[in-house]
Amino acid sequence: MAKKQINILAIESSCDDTSAAVLQDDRVLSNIIANQKIHAEFGGVVPELASRAHQQNIVPVVEMALRKACISKNELHAIAFTRGPGLLGSLLVGTSFAKSMSLALQIPLIGVNHMQAHVLAHFIDDEEQKKPPFPFICLTISGGHTQILRVTDFFQFEILGETIDDAVGEAFDKSAKLLGLPYPGGPHVDKLAKTGNGERFAFAKPKTENELDFSFSGLKTSILYFLQKEQKANENFITENLEDICASIQKTIVDILVSKLLLASKTTGIRHIAIAGGVSANSGIRQALRDAESKYGWTTYIPKFAYTTDNAAMIGIVGYQHYLKNLSSKQDIKATARLTVSES
Numbered sequence: 001m002a003k004k005q006i007n008i009l010a011i012e013s014s015c016d017d018t019s020a021a022v023l024q025d026d027r028v029l030s031n032i033i034a035n036q037k038i039h040a041e042f043g044g045v046v047p048e049l050a051s052r053a054h055q056q057n058i059v060p061v062v063e064m065a066l067r068k069a070c071i072s073k074n075e076l077h078a079i080a081f082t083r084g085p086g087l088l089g090s091l092l093v094g095t096s097f098a099k100s101m102s103l104a105l106q107i108p109l110i111g112v113n114h115m116q117a118h119v120l121a122h123f124i125d126d127e128e129q130k131k132p133p134f135p136f137i138c139l140t141i142s143g144g145h146t147q148i149l150r151v152t153d154f155f156q157f158e159i160l161g162e163t164i165d166d167a168v169g170e171a172f173d174k175s176a177k178l179l180g181l182p183y184p185g186g187p188h189v190d191k192l193a194k195t196g197n198g199e200r201f202a203f204a205k206p207k208t209e210n211e212l213d214f215s216f217s218g219l220k221t222s223i224l225y226f227l228q229k230e231q232k233a234n235e236n237f238i239t240e241n242l243e244d245i246c247a248s249i250q251k252t253i254v255d256i257l258v259s260k261l262l263l264a265s266k267t268t269g270i271r272h273i274a275i276a277g278g279v280s281a282n283s284g285i286r287q288a289l290r291d292a293e294s295k296y297g298w299t300t301y302i303p304k305f306a307y308t309t310d311n312a313a314m315i316g317i318v319g320y321q322h323y324l325k326n327l328s329s330k331q332d333i334k335a336t337a338r339l340t341v342s343e344s
């Protein structure tokens with residue numbers, strides 16, 4: 001008899017993207033993302049506006065995900081949703097929507113940890129990415145988090161190091177802001193860096209007490225002072241050197257990330273190295289990981305673009321793993337702004 005296929009609807013609303021996906025087992029049938037353009041005007045995410053936009057987007061996004069997947073509501077086996085970490089007002093929209101839908105359809109509700117989802121996105125079955133074997137090291141780099149993890153099983157994560165101040169995505173976005181680039185600046189820096197010389201300018205690399213921890217607030221200050229000094233001599237310094245500045249900032253950040261991964265790999269003896277989270281879309285870190293295969297003898301795991309920045313497909317794959325273990329949440333489960341990666 002053919003194995004029963006499991007259809008899961010997943011919802012992600014932790015920050016400023018409203019996303020819904022349908023997974024059939026570990027394959028993605030649809031993954032719809034509505035970006036909220038409104039925040040660009042304010043140079044950052046405005047929580048109040050984000051939750052309002054989620055409310056407007058969630059019904060059409062879910063309908064579109066079901067339609068694209070050619071799955072009707074009655075064919076769903078479970079609803080997975082992001083329960084944290086994230087902005088509370090944003091999380092509440094996805095949480096209440098998922099609760100009502102699971103209640104109406106009488107199917108299990110599965111609360112998912114967003115940080116686990118970034119990592120486990122690697123287990124989505126897709127020709128464009130490969131699945132890492134356990135144990136592996138995962139560098140999660142996003143707008144809110146920067147962590148090096150030892151992942152020993154689907155739900156076993158050990159934090160080896162993390163940022164003591166800004167996340168790496170913030171380092172990109174704040175540097176971009178200093179250069180007058182739109183929010184979120186990370187992708188703009190990446191694009192401009194492609195035609196720039198990354199060796200041209202050097203920025204200080206901060207030291208941390210635990211060598212596997214990160215610190216990025218100093219980098220922003222060092223970029224700020226550097227720009228102020230150069231602009232005194234030439235007020236057009238930024239526009240005339242934008243590509244080289246972006247390439248140099250990106251190189252500094254990528255060098256920091258790779259050096260920490262190298263240390264984590266040496267300390268643990270693990271050579272299966274993955275990256276995850278929004279910043280793993282960055283072409284500099286992707287190339288550095290590919291180069292590391294021959295340089296350090298690593299096997300590297302680079303997620304498909306669609307699964308790097310916030311998306312519901314990654315929530316769906318965690319939901320599927322919970323479903324396989326018969327784990328579901330109760331209706332009184334709460335959205336939680338703070339949640340560490342090891343809390344399921």
Ligand code: KG4
Pocket residue numbers: 015141142143144145168169170172173184185186187190277278279280281282283308309310
């Ligand atoms: O994972 P994500 O979508 O949201 C959080 O959970 O935080 O990450 C968003 C972050 C933003 O800081 C954005 O600037 C950054 O990822 N980002 C990039 C690139 N694409 C997205 N940073 C550098 N290069 C990119 N190509």
Ligand code: ZN
Pocket residue numbers: 114118142143277278309310
């Ligand atoms: Zn994220």
